[in-house]
Amino acid sequence: MNGSPNGGAAPAEPRPTTGGSFLHDTWTVFLREVTPVVREPLGLAFSMVQPLLFLFLFGPLLGGAGGFAGGQSPWQWFVPGILVMLCLFGPMMSGYTLLVELLGGSLERMLVSPLNRTAMLIGRTLKESAVLAVQAVLIVALAVPLGFEPHWLGALAGTALLTVFGVGLGALSFVLAMASQPDGELFYGVTQMLLFPLLLLSGVLLPLDHGPVWLQAAAAVNPVSYVAEAARALFAGSFTEAAVLHGASAAAAVALAGLVLGTRRMRRGAR
Amino acid sequence: MINARGLTRSFKIKRKTVEAVRGLDIDVEPGQLVAFLGPNGAGKSTSLRMLTTLLPPTSGTATVAGCDIATDPEGVRARIGYVGQRSGAGENLRVRDELANQGRCYGMAGAPARRRADEVLESLDLAPLAQRKPGTLSGGQRRRLDIALGLVHRPPLLFLDEPTTGLDPHSRASVWEHILRLRERHGTTLFLTTHYLEEADTMAERVVVIDEGRVIADGTADRLKSDLAGDRISLVPRDGADITAVADTAARMFGAHEVTAGSGGRIEARVPRAETALPELLRVLEADGVETAAATTSRPTLDDVFLALTGRSLVEGEPAEGAAL
Structure with a gap:
C-alpha cells in the first residue's frame, strides 16, 4: 500500500483508496481479536476455570463410578469430554463479545470500513479456534499427571476435530448475537436454554449407556454426543472407528452451517 | 461530495410501516461544514446510515465521495470517515492498538498503520492515553478517540452522528476545537447531525433542518433566521x-x-x-x-426557525408558546 509520496503540504503517507486483500482483512480481524488475549493472557486461564473445575473436582469421582470398558482409566474417557465442554463454552462466549460490540458502536465502525464482510467472520472464528487449540493443549498437559495417556497423533487429530466444531459453534453464536439486536435478550435466552441440555445430553460428564431409553434417544439427535464419541476415539488412537466418521461429519456440518449463515448475516450488515 | 436524490427509508415495526426518511435531496460541496438539525426521530441518523452504506435505502439514489452507495459501497467506504452515535472503540483494546487496527481495516500495512495511529493520537491530544482502555477515559476523551478512529485513513469526507451529545460544556468545546482544526488544516468536508441548537448556529456554515423525514429548511443560520423567523x-x-x-x-x-x-x-x-x-x-x-x-x-434562534416551520419547539419539554427572549 505504500505508494509514491504526494506533493504539497500533506504528509507523505498515501491515502488508501481501496481496502486490503481478503487475507489482509482476515488477518486484521484476527489480530484485533487476539491482541487483548496476548496483552492479558490471564483472561485465557479465566475462561478455562469451568472446565478445569470439572477436571479436578468432578473427574476424580468417576474412578469410583465404574462401568468403564476394559478396565480403562476414567481419564481416557473424561478428558476428551472436558475438551468438548470447552468447545461449547468458549464459542458461546465469543458470541457474547460480539454482542457487546454490536450494542456498542465498534462493530458499526468496522462495517463502515472497506473490510471484507466474510473476513470479519473468518477472522473472528480463527481467533476462537486458536484459543481453543491453546486451551486444549493446556488441559491435556494438566491431565497427563492425573493419569491421562493420550495417543499423541490421535490427540492432534482430536484437537483438530474439536477446533472445526468450535468454529461452527462460534459462527452460529455470532449469528445468534446479530439476530438478538437491539437488546440482546434473545442471545441470553437461547444460550441459557441450549447450553446445558446440549452438555448433559452429550454424555460428556457421565456415560449415557445406562440411562433410560428416552435419554439415549435425545442424545442420538445431539451432534455434541457424536463429536464427543469421535474425540474419545481419536484421543485413544482408534482412527478407524465408525464414531470418528460420525463425529467428523457432525462437526463439519455444524461448521458449514455456521459459516454459511454467518457470512450471509455479516454481508447484510449490522441491522 | 454528496449528491442524494429522493432517498427514502421505511422500517417495519410491529407490522406497521414507519417512514423514517421520505425523499431526501441534498447536495454538499467539498469543504462544507453541514449540520443536520432536527428533533429526535426526525430521520437524521437514518439518513446518515444510508449515506455511509450502513443501511440500504428503500428507494432513491446517492453518490458519496464520487461513488454510488448502492453499486459501489466499497468505494464509498474507502473514502469516508464515520463517527457513529455510539462509541466506536472496543472495550478490550488499548487505544493505540485499536487505532493501528483501524488503519489495517483501511488496507494499511502494520508499520504505517502504527505510525499513523501515533499521528492521530498526537493531533487529538490523546498521546498520553495510548496504552489505556476506553473504559478508563472520560466522556470527552472517548469522543475524541472516536473522532481519531474516523480520521486514521485521512478521509476527505467525515460524517459525525451527534458528536457532542451527552458531553459537558468543556468537553463539547474541546471536541469542536478539534473538528474545526481538522477542517482548517485538511479542508475535510464535514457532515454532522446535532440536536444542540447553539452548535448548529455557531459552528456550521450550512444548516439543514429535518423533521418527520423531510428537509424543511436549508441555508446559513442567519439566512434561515431572517427568512423564516425574523x-x-x-x-x-x-x-x-x-x-x-x-x-x-x-x-x-x-x-x-x-x-x-x-x-x-x-x-x-x-x-x-x-x-x-x-x-x-x-x-x-x-x-x-x-x-x-x-x-x-x-x-431569533434556530428554535424560532423550527417553531415558525413546524409550530413545535426543538427544545424538549418546552411548550411552543412563550419562547420569547
Whole structure:
C-alpha cells in the first residue's frame, strides 16, 4: 500500500483508496481479536476455570463410578469430554463479545470500513479456534499427571476435530448475537436454554449407556454426543472407528452451517 | 461530495410501516461544514446510515465521495470517515492498538498503520492515553478517540452522528476545537447531525433542518433566521396604558398575525429588522400618547426557525408558546 509520496503540504503517507486483500482483512480481524488475549493472557486461564473445575473436582469421582470398558482409566474417557465442554463454552462466549460490540458502536465502525464482510467472520472464528487449540493443549498437559495417556497423533487429530466444531459453534453464536439486536435478550435466552441440555445430553460428564431409553434417544439427535464419541476415539488412537466418521461429519456440518449463515448475516450488515 | 436524490427509508415495526426518511435531496460541496438539525426521530441518523452504506435505502439514489452507495459501497467506504452515535472503540483494546487496527481495516500495512495511529493520537491530544482502555477515559476523551478512529485513513469526507451529545460544556468545546482544526488544516468536508441548537448556529456554515423525514429548511443560520423567523420586539407600556390599543397599533404596522400579547402586559412582535422597526414603533406610540416603560429587541434562534416551520419547539419539554427572549 505504500505508494509514491504526494506533493504539497500533506504528509507523505498515501491515502488508501481501496481496502486490503481478503487475507489482509482476515488477518486484521484476527489480530484485533487476539491482541487483548496476548496483552492479558490471564483472561485465557479465566475462561478455562469451568472446565478445569470439572477436571479436578468432578473427574476424580468417576474412578469410583465404574462401568468403564476394559478396565480403562476414567481419564481416557473424561478428558476428551472436558475438551468438548470447552468447545461449547468458549464459542458461546465469543458470541457474547460480539454482542457487546454490536450494542456498542465498534462493530458499526468496522462495517463502515472497506473490510471484507466474510473476513470479519473468518477472522473472528480463527481467533476462537486458536484459543481453543491453546486451551486444549493446556488441559491435556494438566491431565497427563492425573493419569491421562493420550495417543499423541490421535490427540492432534482430536484437537483438530474439536477446533472445526468450535468454529461452527462460534459462527452460529455470532449469528445468534446479530439476530438478538437491539437488546440482546434473545442471545441470553437461547444460550441459557441450549447450553446445558446440549452438555448433559452429550454424555460428556457421565456415560449415557445406562440411562433410560428416552435419554439415549435425545442424545442420538445431539451432534455434541457424536463429536464427543469421535474425540474419545481419536484421543485413544482408534482412527478407524465408525464414531470418528460420525463425529467428523457432525462437526463439519455444524461448521458449514455456521459459516454459511454467518457470512450471509455479516454481508447484510449490522441491522 | 454528496449528491442524494429522493432517498427514502421505511422500517417495519410491529407490522406497521414507519417512514423514517421520505425523499431526501441534498447536495454538499467539498469543504462544507453541514449540520443536520432536527428533533429526535426526525430521520437524521437514518439518513446518515444510508449515506455511509450502513443501511440500504428503500428507494432513491446517492453518490458519496464520487461513488454510488448502492453499486459501489466499497468505494464509498474507502473514502469516508464515520463517527457513529455510539462509541466506536472496543472495550478490550488499548487505544493505540485499536487505532493501528483501524488503519489495517483501511488496507494499511502494520508499520504505517502504527505510525499513523501515533499521528492521530498526537493531533487529538490523546498521546498520553495510548496504552489505556476506553473504559478508563472520560466522556470527552472517548469522543475524541472516536473522532481519531474516523480520521486514521485521512478521509476527505467525515460524517459525525451527534458528536457532542451527552458531553459537558468543556468537553463539547474541546471536541469542536478539534473538528474545526481538522477542517482548517485538511479542508475535510464535514457532515454532522446535532440536536444542540447553539452548535448548529455557531459552528456550521450550512444548516439543514429535518423533521418527520423531510428537509424543511436549508441555508446559513442567519439566512434561515431572517427568512423564516425574523427579529423579535418586546415592549412594555407604562402603567395605565391601553394594552389593546398598543397591540392594535403594532398590528397595523407589522401585520396582525405577527403580534402577540405576552405575560406582564408585554406586547411582542415579529419583524424583519428590529433595529429599524423599534424606533418607528416608539415614535408612533408617542404620537398616540402612549408612554413606554421598556423595550428590547432580540435576534431569533434556530428554535424560532423550527417553531415558525413546524409550530413545535426543538427544545424538549418546552411548550411552543412563550419562547420569547
